[in-house]
Amino acid sequence: MKTVNNLIPMVVEQTANGERAFDILPSFSGGMIAESYISYKMGLLEENEYKKIDTFISSIPKFKIDDFNINKLLDYIKMDKKQSINNNRFILLNGIGSAIIKEDIDVEIIKKALNKI
Numbered sequence: 001m002k003t004v005n006n007l008i009p010m011v012v013e014q015t016a017n018g019e020r021a022f023d024i025l026p027s028f029s030g031g032m033i034a035e036s037y038i039s040y041k042m043g044l045l046e047e048n049e050y051k052k053i054d055t056f057i058s059s060i061p062k063f064k065i066d067d068f069n070i071n072k073l074l075d076y077i078k079m080d081k082k083q084s085i086n087n088n089r090f091i092l093l094n095g096i097g098s099a100i101i102k103e104d105i106d107v108e109i110i111k112k113a114l115n116k117i
Helices: 024-041 047-058 070-078 107-115
Strands: 010-015 018-023 089-093 099-103
Touching: 024 047, 024 089, 024 107, 070 107
Parallel strands: none
Antiparallel strands: 010 018, 089 099
């Protein structure tokens, strides 16, 4: 029997070969790195703010996600609850501790952000 202390929050992916589970914590930290990068590239964060966030989050021990497929992840992003019809929607930083919602982010910026994970 597992206790609460032994539970790890997981994300489950459906594949042709069944289900595959991932630790959700790297997903959160990866999302924070990607969204702070997008914020920086869109001029919402100063370079020093982006570097501070990236350095802090990157210092947290995490597991590497195997078989990282950016195009598949883009498909998942399209299904995210934050999305509006035909628009990608991200919560971005416009300074440390301040967030805004932006739509229609350039897909190339999103891909570059995902490569930062």
